[in-house]
Amino acid sequence: MARKLPRKDVVIIGLGWTGAIMAYELAEAGLDVIAIERGPWRNTATDFPPGYAADELRFRIRHELFLRPGQTTFTFRNKASQTALPIRNWGAFMPPNGVGGGGVHWNAETWRFLPSDFVLKTHLTERYGAGFLPEDMTIQDWAVTYDELEPHYDKFEYLCGTSGQAGNIKGTIMEGGNPFEGPRSRPYPNPPQDQPFSHTLFAKAARDLGYKPFPQPSGNMSRPYQNPLGVRLGPCTYCGFCEWFGCGNYSKASPQTTILPALIRNSNFSARDNSEVTRIDLDSSGKRATGVTFVDTAGDEWEQPADLVVLSAYTIFNVQLLLLSGIGKAYDPSANTGVVGRNFTHQTVSDVVSFFDSAKFIFNPFIASGAIGMCIDEFNGDNFDHAAHGFVGGGYVGQVQTNGRPIETTPVPPGTPLWGAEWKQAVKENYQSATKPGTGVHGSMYSYRDVYVDLDPTYKDRFSRPLVRITMDFHDNEIKQNKFLTDKFAEIFEAMGAKQVHKEYRKAPYDITKYQTTHLCGGAIMGSDPNTSALNRYLQNWDVPNLFVLGASAFPQNAGYNPTGTVAALAYWAADAIRTKYLKNPGQLINA
């Protein structure tokens, strides 16, 4: 029997970026808020101080800051005709764990989506005709627009101290920024970071080819910064140990460095760490959440009653909790009915590795930050005419090389043996004069009828709950898109004067063992029709109005950018709706 705790106004499931944002906004509004987090509390000074934060084996290879698959994992298959098998060790994406969530070990690449991304179905259908889209593509409009989200994007960037060069301020195109971006209300809070040598060369070659390169918007500080909550960040030192690692300098925007120190001082707020929510509890009608049930490290079950439940875990765990709690109809791809689990997407990432003359080029690849880089946006979204190409979607491409860590980033030319004297010699010769940007081509992935998640019939987690089953493969549209983008990207390295340019196209079938990004999206999407979406435009659940579901699980499809900026903007947007609309009149905010 679960022991019952005193009631709270709000219970928040997962204390990462979105949980921290929502907790702060609602605690400030005077509500009693508790956040329940599966993993441990994490602090800069105690968990990743500079003296040992830069341990590639421990953090990058052995995944210390991440959830362990033994705690819970997923099963995976490419097609419904196959038997899904468990992901026994992480590969394609890295589920976070602990206070701060993915915000602790992200790169801090802080993008906004394009205005057309939010009205994607309408925009593409109007421009190219409905017949241009693949038959089984299930893209939708978001039911929220860029203009509505702009103030919330702005709020997040100023919370984080994002370093960047604006490309469009209120409609005026600014030199040196991204001319394709939606209009912003004001410049970035901090100037762009300094760019290392290869990134600078890439930008010059891109300019010479007629593109408009710009610095990647970065949550690594270009200078000391105090945010509107009074929390201070230090300047980034370009240490080269950013993504997969915690920052020992307080210079990467994370919940720890921007929001938790202010939040914890609010007496309305408390948190429980090392406690896993196993279920959202419903009343007998099934239309109202009464709170959550969670388990602590002693194995004791607790019930936390609350008037309002905010589900703000990682994408796929949001979907899992909805399925396990029986909230919303599970998606059935064969009948094309149900909403929970549909429109599941990831990213279409590829790379171009280039080798330069080692007598002429010294790149010092170890000098970098997590969100360093020079990018172009000519091939993102619908920034170019797709009519002749036979695909939709796109992505940014750029020299965004974040590290020269020697286990991960010692590229050798194609055809080099994998071991022995020749391999050793090639590693030595090319380390200082090769470029390997990791997510150099950062493409969109649109949604399809046969790419989804549901509960696995066989495999269980440590609580004997079914694992989530991922059914995912690449479709021709994304493969064509990736070939086009990768070829364009490689041309820039050729123009830089590389002696050898190696294209690593993304190919089908989707491979769960190869890291792409942690940008899993969809499964509990927002929309205007309860038959094809789990949430309304305010991220409020259609079936259970006192439940809001934050995170990239709300994306109807994924755009060609990193998602965190949009994830955070949506969290502020939902918090604003709760504060200004829901609290006055608790109930369903949209009559569909």
Add this chain to the structure above:
Amino acid sequence: MRRRTFVISLASWLVSTTSLTRARVIHGSIPWSPFPDSAPEIVRPGPWQFFTLDEARAMEAIVDRIIPPDPETPGGKDAGCAVFIDRQLRGPYGSNQGLYRLGPFGKGTKEQGAQSELTHAELYRKALAALDGHCKSTQGGKSFAELGASEQDDMLRKIESGEIKFETVDAQGFFSALLKDVPEGFFSDPIHGGNRDMVGWKMIGFPGIRYDYRDWVHRHNERYPYPPVSIAGRADWTPKSRA
């Protein structure tokens, strides 16, 4: 789930995790202690902790073929790669701690990832025994370590290509593990037992954990001049003991 089975499964999970963290309620101030409480384990020199003497001899021969010595840089053996793997196999990596180990174990596609029931420690144990068995039966009773370098290379190439198979264990799977683990030993921080004297880092010009390059980010196309630093510092920072 019944509480009894739940407690049993939870207990077994807790036993398998490294630190027994306790759930806490946090209110009013950030939980903080004045000293780092997650310091890394530092590998000390000393006898083999996982490998038998025969296994260690084979491993030292193998790591010296994966990364052979040359006039400028030591090979895998002198860089401590076998010591690194020995310590890794004795620890959480060897026992697959934290990975998903529940069955059933199906044979999937390449895209579904490794589905072996074996731990890394079991894989090495079985494969090294099979390797020496194969050598002794085909090379006139010699063990792998007793072969000449070119014969060793030839045998490793045949394992890599799948031409040589072991009855007891997936030989190609073992070779894949070597291609991952040996370079990790060569390039990871010396605190883990490999990369002795930072030879791997010196070979390529990686400065280790200096952590602050603000003075060099503008200096394009200039070789970074300072020698590497490890989590354990540098040899020349260690005071000489008085004789």
